[in-house]
Amino acid sequence: MKKLLNILFLSCFKATELIEKKLNFKLSIKERIQLKLHKSMCDACAVYEKQSEFLDRWIEATEKKDHHPEEAGDLQELKKIIINRLTEEDHRHDDSKDHIT
Numbered sequence: 475m476k477k478l479l480n481i482l483f484l485s486c487f488k489a490t491e492l493i494e495k496k497l498n499f500k501l502s503i504k505e506r507i508q509l510k511l512h513k514s515m516c517d518a519c520a521v522y523e524k525q526s527e528f529l530d531r532w533i534e535a536t537e538k539k540d541h542h543p544e545e546a547g548d549l550q551e552l553k554k555i556i557i558n559r560l561t562e563e564d565h566r567h568d569d570s571k572d573h574i575t
Contacts, residue, residue, distance in 0.1 A: 484512045489519045496523075497530050 484492070489512045492505050501509065513520040 484508050486512075486516060486519055489513070489516065490522055493519070493523045493526055497526065 489509060492501060492509045495501060495505075496509070513523065
């Protein structure tokens with residue numbers, strides 16, 4: 475009986491490990507059952523899971539919003555940005571010459 479309880483019941487530490495694992499990988503049937511059982515008795519871990527899922531979604535959305543081609547390795551987009559910046563700099567440089575003469 476004690477062995478069965480050890481198999482079914484998780485510590486909060488182990489439950490949080492499974493919660494984080496669940497965000498990136500598929501849990502085994504045993505792990506899903508253990509986690510579901512644990513969360514049914516532990517409000518703190520249930521809240522932790524909701525917070526963890528929220529943070530994961532927020533980070534993904536922020537990464538998509540803050541897409542920088544320089545960091546993402548999009549060479550064509552990076553070339554366009556460099557050419558535009560150089561062209562703008564040339565125009566500013568030419569405009570400043572016109573004002574000097």
